[in-house]
Amino acid sequence: xxxxxHAAAALAIVTFSAVTASAAEGRFERTLQVGAPASVSITAGxxxxxxxxxxxxxxxxxxxxxxxxxFGADATAAIRQLEQNPPIVQExxxxxxxxxxxxxxxxxxxxxEVTVPEATDLNARSGSGDVKVQGIxxxxxxxSGSGxxxxxxxxxxxxASTGSGDLALDRVGGEVRARSGSGxxxxxxxxxxxxxxxxxxxxxxxxxxxxxxxxxxxxxDLVIAGARGALRAKSASGDVTxxxxxxxxxxxxSASGDVxxxxxxxxxxxxxxxxxxxRIDTKAPVTVQGDQPKGTLRGPVRGGGPQVSVNTxxxxxxxx
Numbered sequence: 001x002x003x004x005x006h007a008a009a010a011l012a013i014v015t016f017s018a019v020t021a022s023a024a025e026g027r028f029e030r031t032l033q034v035g036a037p038a039s040v041s042i043t044a045g046x047x048x049x050x051x052x053x054x055x056x057x058x059x060x061x062x063x064x065x066x067x068x069x070x071f072g073a074d075a076t077a078a079i080r081q082l083e084q085n086p087p088i089v090q091e092x093x094x095x096x097x098x099x100x101x102x103x104x105x106x107x108x109x110x111x112x113e114v115t116v117p118e119a120t121d122l123n124a125r126s127g128s129g130d131v132k133v134q135g136i137x138x139x140x141x142x143x144s145g146s147g148x149x150x151x152x153x154x155x156x157x158x159x160a161s162t163g164s165g166d167l168a169l170d171r172v173g174g175e176v177r178a179r180s181g182s183g184x185x186x187x188x189x190x191x192x193x194x195x196x197x198x199x200x201x202x203x204x205x206x207x208x209x210x211x212x213x214x215x216x217x218x219x220x221d222l223v224i225a226g227a228r229g230a231l232r233a234k235s236a237s238g239d240v241t242x243x244x245x246x247x248x249x250x251x252x253x254s255a256s257g258d259v260x261x262x263x264x265x266x267x268x269x270x271x272x273x274x275x276x277x278x279r280i281d282t283k284a285p286v287t288v289q290g291d292q293p294k295g296t297l298r299g300p301v302r303g304g305g306p307q308v309s310v311n312t313x314x315x316x317x318x319x320x
Contacts, residue, residue: 026065026079028086034059034093036119037138043098044126047111048147051124053135054115059095061088062113078105118155130165139174148183157192166201175211184220193229202238210247221257239315250308258315261308268305273297273319275312282319 040059042049047064054060065082067075082105089096097114100106111129116122118137125131130147133140137155148165151158157174160167166183169176175192178185184201187194193211196203199218207213207226214232215222222235227244232251234240239257242250246269252259263269263284273280274296286299310317 024067024076024079026083027063028065028083029060029062030086030088031058031060032088032090032095033057034090034095034117036117037093038117038120039094040114040116040120041094041096041123042112042114042125044110044112044129045106046109046128047126048129049111049124049126049131050113051122051133051136052115053118053137053153056117056119058115058117059120060115061086061097064111064113066109066111067107074104075108078102078108081105082108082110121156207244212248246306246308249306250310252308252310254312254315256314257312258318259310259312260318260320261310262320266302268300268302269308270300270304270306271298271308271310271319273310273317275315275317277314278312278316280317282317284319 034057063086065079087098087100097112118135120136121138122136122140124142126144126147128146129144131142131144131149133142133151135153139156140151140154141159142149142151144162144165146164147162149160149162150168151160152170155173158169158172159177160169161179162183163181164183167178167180167185169178169187171189173191176187176190176194178187178196180198180201182200183198185196185198186204187196188206189208191209194205194207195214196205197216198220200220202220203215203217204223205215210228212229213224213227215224216234217238219237220235221238222233222240224233225243227242228247230248233242234253235257236255237257240252240254241260242252243262245264245267271286276295280297284301286297286301288299292298
């Protein structure tokens, strides 16, 4: 019995030691002085990145280090080394965070919480963690291999891409480029041009300016509001809903979903609508000239204007 008890106790000690080693962690914090504009680049292997607007003239970096695997004393030593010498490099107003060369330290996970001045250009990239950014006054480029991306109050252009996570973007003063391999994309209050592309998620895009819009989903629904420039919207099998004013050419397509357009009562445009097996319903006064093939409605509305092309293979088309 004592032998069994001793063996169980030894196993418990070994197990506890392994858990303790695997749960090893550390922290660091640094504050750097910068001029305007600043440029900040952040790279995280599997950790999260959070960036918010802070005081002018200073970049504050806080890092949380964890060991997700059991590397024993080597991991502990690497964590202590990172605490003493964080991966932060400054060259004038340019700050690079997260560049690591040590092979053991590369296997650790570091999550970053960073505050930057409003006048900052930002590049933040995580291998699998989430990226959250708020209050950057200039351009931002954000990416994650599989995490989600959330960004709001961006003064310049915004580029956001993820392999499989969702994108939530709000109040962007410049152009937006959003891409997800399989997640959903939501972008609201976009002042500049916008492009959104996802393999299988839904897209909801609200424009607050006259920029051109391009949206594409492999199988999700598209909902676009406030379109006032050129428009290209395409879904392989989802529904497409668009509200706006066609001041330039529109091309709206769905392979098998329904298409609904909501336009101002006085909108003038030239319609080219086609559905192979669905119905076409419109309250707009289309001037039809000559014979038209089945499932087709073409002609100017209120004297004509920008071309509005609508096409679906098997869904219905409704123009309000």
